Amino acid sequence: MADAIDLSDIQRRMDGAVQAFKSDLASLRTGRASANLLDPITVEAYGSQMPLNQVANVTVPESRMIAVNVWDKSMVGSIDRAIRESNLGFNPIVDGQTLRIPLPELNEQRRKELVKIAHDYAEKARVAVRHVRRDGMDVIKKAEKASEIGQDDSHALSDKVQKYTDDTISRIDALVAEKEQEIMQV
Known part of the structure; x- marks a missing residue:
């Protein structure tokens, strides 16, 4: 039984x-930039919470830099705010529809x-x-x-x-x- x-x-x-x-754990950085670092971030988009990778393209152009290319220009401010308010310690630089996130030395x-x-x-x-x-x-x-x-x-x-x-x-x-x-x- x-x-x-x-x-x-x-x-x-x-x-x-x-x-x-x-x-x-993969989202915690240990030295090098990775697109996974922004995975836990959700953004207020179109009336609901959405993962960052569903409203923008996340790339790693250099070893100490992450670039976030926002698809909708009206979302740039909320994505910037979401990244700053995350507990990850990033300060994005807004450049049009792109946010550049330099990774500070640990x-x-x-x-x-x-x-x-x-x-x-x-x-x-x-x-x-x-x-x-x-x-x-x-x-x-x-x-x-x-x-x-x-x-x-x-x-x-x-x-x-x-x-x-x-x-x-x-x-x-x-x-x-x-x-x-x-x-x-x-």
């Missing part, structure tokens, strides 16, 4: 949280700020994983209450969900430690 509960969905959702965390203070941001991303990922665990545990408890599974099966499934959770959180911790080391490397 324990087959009535699908643990692969729980594992898939936890893996999704890790993938989202990896993409968040000093120790900025490196520590980036590490804090990475830890914030990690905590959000851990919380997402814990929410998935809670949902899985709720399904198991409901199935046990409805006599679909026995108490032994319930405990075994709960242990598996907890093991998935522990493994996923340890993966997140390893990723953030690796990123922290990468950021702090001079």
